[in-house]
Amino acid sequence: MTDRNSAADIENAANRWLWLRESGDWTPEQAEALEVWLADSSAHEGAFLRAEAAWATLDRLAWDGAAISNVTRLPSRRRRIIAGLTVAAAAVIAAFVLIPRGERYVSPEMEVRAVALRDGSAATLNTATDLRAEMGDHQRQVRLKSGEAFFRVRHDKARPFVVAAGPLRVRAVGTAFSVAYTNESPRVVVTEGVVEVWSQDHPQQRTRLVAGQVAALSDGVTAVETLTPNDPAERRLAWRQGRIDLGGETLKEAVERFNRYNRVKLVVADTRLNEERLYGGFDMHDPASFARTAGTVLTVPVEASADEIRIGTHTGP
Amino acid sequence: MSLDRLKLVHWIAAHVMPHEPTVRAWLSRSLVSKADVDDLIQEAYCRLSAVQSIEAIARPDGYFFQIVRNLLREQLRRAQLVRIDASAALEDLPMGDEAPSPERVTSAREEWTRVQAAMATLPPRCRQILQMRKIDGLSQRDIAARLGVSESIVENDAVKGMRLIMQHMGQGPKHPRSQRKGGGIDRSKLRR
Structure with missing residues (x-):
């Protein structure tokens, strides 16, 4: 960890490289020079990865910033009834x-x-x-x-x-x-x-x-x-992270979405539940956990068999 | 940038970077000088860049903590004079359980607020340049033309803006439990 340059100097250099790469005119020669710089020390490599991550964080600015500049007032913050948090990795085989x-x-x-x-x-x-x-x-x-x-x-x-x-x-x-x-x-x-x-x-x-x-x-x-900050573009693209992010979709819509990704199918047994609105983020490949949460929130039973999960009890003819 | 690298970068942005303030606070209240903290963090990111499969890491926060702890242990081992203090120091360091639990991982909304707060601290032109790049997708040349300044000014301001943003995000909010508990260690011994 002893380098000729201080951590602050390295950080600055890394940020400059990153900006060069991201600001429009990036040439193969520059790419080569960056490789040389990165290979020079592990601190360089670390600082550059950190700069890349910070730059990626600023992506959030883009969608939300644009959304905000187009609405006069921020809508009141919607409460998320269900707090779910999962990260599943998308398959990378093409x-x-x-x-x-x-x-x-x-x-x-x-x-x-x-x-x-x-x-x-x-x-x-x-x-x-x-x-x-x-x-x-x-x-x-x-x-x-x-x-x-x-x-x-x-x-x-x-x-x-x-x-x-x-x-x-x-x-x-x-x-x-x-x-x-x-x-x-x-x-x-x-x-x-x-x-x-x-x-x-x-x-x-x-x-x-x-x-x-x-x-x-x-x-x-x-x-x-x-889109507004409460309904960011990212929510609509949660599938990229293997997630289904509900922001007030109906149970019917949510179930349809889960069924697109799973062999085990969700079924709304009590059709009166179809229009119930749900909030929260879920692992798209874990319909059981979604069904359990929905069952808890809607206070209805959930029953699982080998190839389907039924939400609510069948009523009427 | 390869897709794997892109995934790694976004994973770090979402699951590792938000914990940097906790790690820094822990390091600096324990035993390490500001310069050493910066070195350790850079080195930790270097280790992260070698991660082969992010899918295998269930707790990115704990993983990050572990890397930093190992680096610190290596560093202390090299500084032989403080060996006894050092082992005491490592005992004193929080273990994985002090790392944020998955439930406390920041939501996208919180991250957005964090980025906005960081942006608000920037000098106006730095902020404007980053916005023009990120929101409007303008190149450095176009930004320079619009602002009526040279490209090198745009570059310098952008780099300065990034430094301030990272500084702001690295510090994080003021930590309520920043009080260091007893068992004092002479910090000067650890400087090399």
């Missing part, structure tokens, strides 16, 4: 198939997968997702055929990154967002930076979205919604 033009990535049902795209961008595929990526010299094109994917786009001004989902088009240069195409109206959630959204049929009518905004395309019209 189903990767080389096809004549570009690459195809698919995730099977009930699984979330992270893949590295050839341009250095990263994608996380929600369950039952099928997409094709074509990294051209002038444009990076991704077609989302079905499902939902989160993209962390590598900055490359010369090659815009465009995602197509049905008639929806989303264009980014270097930012993070997700696109879902699970029903008729494709939608996009932006967590970092800025993207441009338009309909294939009206390429002139483009909408700019900033971090913390959601847009859905329906009948060629883009509806934009700005």
